[in-house]
Amino acid sequence: MTTRLPQVQEETGYERHPPRMGFFTDTSICIGCKACEVACKEWNQLPADPPFTFTGLSFDNTEQLSASTWRHVAFVEQRKPMRAGAGDGSGDLRWLMASDVCKHCTDAACLDVCPTGSLFRTEFGTVVVQSDICNGCGYCVSACPYGVIDKREDDGLAWKCTLCYDRIGDGLTPACAQACPTQSIQYGELDDLLDRAAARVEALHQDGVTDARLYGHDPGDGVRGNGAFFLLLDRPEVYGLPPAPKVTTRDLPAMWRHAGLAALTLAATIATAFAAASFEFGGARPARVRK
């Protein structure tokens, strides 16, 4: 396996840094226990997301990632056999479970657009919000192509997964990965995780689970790969993930060019109007400045 994600710390300007760290979430062995959700809430002291409602969406009452929910377990019920060619599929139910999290993108739109410098790239290559700097402008919320980061109603600040920045600096495992009983959530050096993930996909394919595929592992994708990538058993959108996200700032140079041209167009339009008015027939010509 040769896939390697960029050591984004060097691009940021860290001269010496630890290896890029991240998550590999293997959804094929998730049992939907939500220990990750609970451990994350506990360690990070995250408040509840009021109001609590029973959604009726399988076992999912969390629904989505939010400012106060940094792991979210999705539950998908499908009439489909787990292995290709096993039975006619009519009586088979497969239950997909997947723990979603911030992707810690190589090209992170939230970080790019943050006007205060509150969002920053850590020495581990992860993306973290500094809550004492954030002024709650909300730009990161609209910029995230995964719908991860969000603004809290009460304190007005943007919040998201820090990949337990306060734990990994001390050599500890992030709370969610620590609590996961099946190693569906694996934490480690991204290079190692990518090798492990490739081997796991290979093993699943040989076992007849031809639906297995990786998501967010490709440095050639629209965000140059994720620091938190996934093994999925169906298309990304089935789990509520965008199929081909792209960092918005990749088009920013083109946007500035168009805006510059449009600004010149505006000035030229009004100048033309003034020029045309000076040739006006029979209209009231403006009085020239006297004195």
Added chain:
Amino acid sequence: MTTRSRVDGQATALADEYVSYYNRRILKPPTWRAASIGGYLYLGGLAGASSVFAAGGQLTGRPGLARAGKAAALVGIGLSLAALVEDLGRPERFLHMLRTFKPTSPMSVGSWLLASYAPLVGVSLLTDLTGRFPFTGRAACYGAAILGPAVTTYTAVLISDTAVPAWHEGHREMPFLFAGSATATAAGSAMIAAPPSENGPARRAAVLGTALELGAGWLMRRRMGMIAGAYEHGRAGVLMRTGEALAVAGAVGAVLCGRRRAAAVASGAALMAASACIRLGVFSAGVASSEDPAYTVVPQRARLASPETTYA
């Protein structure tokens, strides 16, 4: 709410296999309030283009037009700043915008732009009203006119530089839409506030600005494929159609009878209302497109399916 009913014929073919997680949205909708940030898109445009009218009036000896432009610019930018600060989660931290300069963040660039532009507008109106420091006043007026067009079009970059489909996919045409819309609304305000004897340039700019506004809007929706649906349905659709009708009415009124005071005021008001509707329509379309997963999934899936997919 079904997402399938919203897509057009071409998209329906792609949408046949469309699924999302319980049809829930994938993106987080903008946290920005329509009244403050939608309003800012409009007011910033009014201010920026009005500064150009003010400079034109000053250069060509139309003092009434110049003063109207300066006043509209100050009102526009003053309310803009108030709306921007009010929309922050922590308004008392608004100066955190100026603790760094980030070219990758249009909001950072915009903060510095506004911080340079707003004082110029204030000085130019104040010196005009008091008659003191005329040289400084003229310099401020021309300075504001140089920054004004940038104040007007950078807001298009501000909203396009997001994951919001209806904003991002319009990033080529949006600055021109905003330039046209700002020209038309500033022309409208000049027709209301300046004496009819001096409103010749405003009447002509009203027509040119409206043409640019409608043309860029049409091209933008044409080029964004199924995402254009966000501009055609619901609240956004009503706002866009109302705005376009008002724009045509205002421009026609400006041409036919803009030299008469009452007609100039009515046409000007129509142009201003048109521009406001279109800006709020653009804002609403963005929110709607982020709430409907089809606008995220269908185009992305098409991108994946296309053999020449590049992310460059």
